Amino acid sequence: MSEQLQIDLEGRVDFAPGDPVSVAVAWETPTPPQWIELTLAWRTRGRGTTDSAVAFRHQWEAAQGLDAAGAQLIDLVMPPGPLTYSGRLVAVQWAFHLNADGADAPATYPIRLGAIDTQSDE
Amino acid sequence: MVLNRLSSVKILGQIPDDDGWWWPVPATRRVETSDLNLASRERAGGEALAGHTIEIVTRGRVSQVGCGLVLLVPAVVAGAAAAGVIKNPGSNLPPWVAPAVAGGLGLWALYFFLGLLAPTLRVLADRESFDPASPNTLAWSFSRPPRGVRRLRVRLAGQERATYSRGTDTTTETHAFYKEVLFDSRDQPGAITASGVFGFQLPPGVMHSFRSENNEIRWTLEIKAWMTLVPDVRHNLVLTVWPGDDPRGYFAAPVDDLQGAMA
Numbered sequence: 585m586s587e588q589l590q591i592d593l594e595g596r597v598d599f600a601p602g603d604p605v606s607v608a609v610a611w612e613t614p615t616p617p618q619w620i621e622l623t624l625a626w627r628t629r630g631r632g633t634t635d636s637a638v639a640f641r642h643q644w645e646a647a648q649g650l651d652a653a654g655a656q657l658i659d660l661v662m663p664p665g666p667l668t669y670s671g672r673l674v675a676v677q678w679a680f681h682l683n684a685d686g687a688d689a690p691a692t693y694p695i696r697l698g699a700i701d702t703q704s705d706e
Numbered sequence: 707m708v709l710n711r712l713s714s715v716k717i718l719g720q721i722p723d724d725d726g727w728w729w730p731v732p733a734t735r736r737v738e739t740s741d742l743n744l745a746s747r748e749r750a751g752g753e754a755l756a757g758h759t760i761e762i763v764t765r766g767r768v769s770q771v772g773c774g775l776v777l778l779v780p781a782v783v784a785g786a787a788a789a790g791v792i793k794n795p796g797s798n799l800p801p802w803v804a805p806a807v808a809g810g811l812g813l814w815a816l817y818f819f820l821g822l823l824a825p826t827l828r829v830l831a832d833r834e835s836f837d838p839a840s841p842n843t844l845a846w847s848f849s850r851p852p853r854g855v856r857r858l859r860v861r862l863a864g865q866e867r868a869t870y871s872r873g874t875d876t877t878t879e880t881h882a883f884y885k886e887v888l889f890d891s892r893d894q895p896g897a898i899t900a901s902g903v904f905g906f907q908l909p910p911g912v913m914h915s916f917r918s919e920n921n922e923i924r925w926t927l928e929i930k931a932w933m934t935l936v937p938d939v940r941h942n943l944v945l946t947v948w949p950g951d952d953p954r955g956y957f958a959a960p961v962d963d964l965q966g967a968m969a
Contacts, residue, residue, distance in 0.1 A: 628921040631879050632868030635918035665948075669913045672881045673868040674921045698949075701911035 588613050589682045589691035591622075598696050601664040609682050610655040618685040620644045622658065626666060626697075629675040639663040667698030827931060827939055829860075835946040836925075839910035844888075844927075847901040855898050857932040860889040864912060864947075867922040884912060888927075914948045 592608040599605065609622055621643045627636035640660050644650060669676045680693040830845040848855070864884030870877060888906045891898045916923040925947040931939040 628918060630866075630868055630921070631870060633870050633920040635920050637918070665914065666916045667914060667949075669916075669923070671866045671883060671913065671923075673866040673879055674916075674923060676916065699911065700913050 586682075586687060586689040586691040588687045589684055589689075591680050591682050591691050591693040593680070593693060593695070597694065598699075599662045601662055601667070601698060603662045604659060605662060606657055606659050607680060608655060608657050610653075611682075611684050611687065612653040613684060613686050614652065615686055616646065616650050616652045617687065618646045618650075620650065620656075620682070620684040623681045623683075624660070624663070624678070625681060626676055626678045629677055630671070631673040662697060665698070667700045668696040669700045827929060827941070829927065829929060829943065835915075835948045836908065838908035838912050838914075838947060838949055841905055841907050843903060843905050845901065845903045846929075854934045854936060855891075855931050856934055858889070858891045858898050859887060859928075859930050860904070861928040861930075862886045862888050862906065862908070862945075863926045863928055865924045865926065867924055869920040908947065910949075912947070915946045 588611060590610045592610070593605065607622065609620070611617065611620060621641065623638050623642075624640035625636055625638045628634055640663070642658055642660075644656060666676050668678055678695050678697045680695065681690055682693075683690040826849040828847045828849070830847065833842070836842050844860070846858075846860075862885070863882055866881045866883060868879050870879075886906075889904045913923050915925055925945045927943040927945055929939075929941050929943065933939060
């Protein structure tokens with residue numbers, strides 16, 4: 585868990601495809617970072633080998649005047665899928681990730697996309 | 707507008723053919739005029755299947771090449787056996803063994819060969835993806851009167867598929883999380899007609915079709931026709947299940963618009 589990076593969605597974790605979202609990011613690093621990157625990605629969990637993909641990526645760079653501490657707000661629209669799912673062998677999980685040059689660790693903010701029921705056996 | 711805003715997502719990584727693209731290739735194909743006419747007739751006077759897709763053909767389990775091969779095997783065995791018996795009269799085998807083996811193989815081959823005579827079964831869909839919570843319609847059509855069909859069953863199945871490697875072995879585990887019989891002629895005596903229509907609806911909230919490199923949610927239409935005297939006809943068709951419009955529509959913005967969205 586990062587002490588220097590933070591993602592703020594006002595506590596919201598449930599989203600529907602197409603929802604507009606304002607993501608606030610903040611950082612406080614020992615030196616001004618060369619870059620800060622926010623991604624929204626899904627990955628699979630469960631019995632199979634993990635698959636993952638990035639649905640959204642935005643990078644702020646030093647040329648934009650990054651200080652050692654600061655905050656940014658970015659608007660995006662949630663992608664259509666794949667929807668969050670938790671099954672017996674396969675699960676699909678979504679999360680925002682924030683990383684920065686020189687930060688102690690990435691920050692992660694798990695979310696749920698869509699409203700798929702957890703499947704039960706017949 | 708939502709779709710325009712989503713265009714910024716596309717240019718940043720999640721587009722068809724990207725590594726992370728997760729939308730399965732639909733099993734259905736674009737409809738042709740002749741298909742629409744056929745589908746219209748098959749709906750027994752109802753409205754034509756008005757959508758854009760149609761498809762799904764089942765055949766017997768063996769191809770013509772397969773039949774040729776299995777017919778060849780007993781012929782070769784019989785020939786070799788006969789030659790052996792002639793050249794080696796002192797063999798311990800009773801003289802009836804070679805013809806019996808060849809005859810058994812021949813009957814087995816003939817059984818599969820008759821599978822070619824089984825009617826083909828077409829299942830017609832009026833859409834490319836199926837929306838849970840919305841009524842869906844499928845039509846079926848045998849290529850000729852299904853006299854030898856004892857029973858016809860169409861079953862919908864949802865399955866998780868997870869692939870992993872251990873050493874040099876690759877294993878795929880499966881788990882069926884949904885099964886529903888959509889149509890079974892056993893429940894409806896006299897229901898096996900040359901063509902027909904049936905409706906079905908998936909419960910809302912089920913997981914949609916999904917496919918990545920090692921993980922998959924697969925929806926399948928399992929069709930089986932039990933035949934008299936010939937091999938059964940069976941075919942599994944992979945369906946695309948998605949709540950709402952095809953998600954590829956989210957990415958339909960022209961490239962110029964995408965660049966504008968990025969500016």
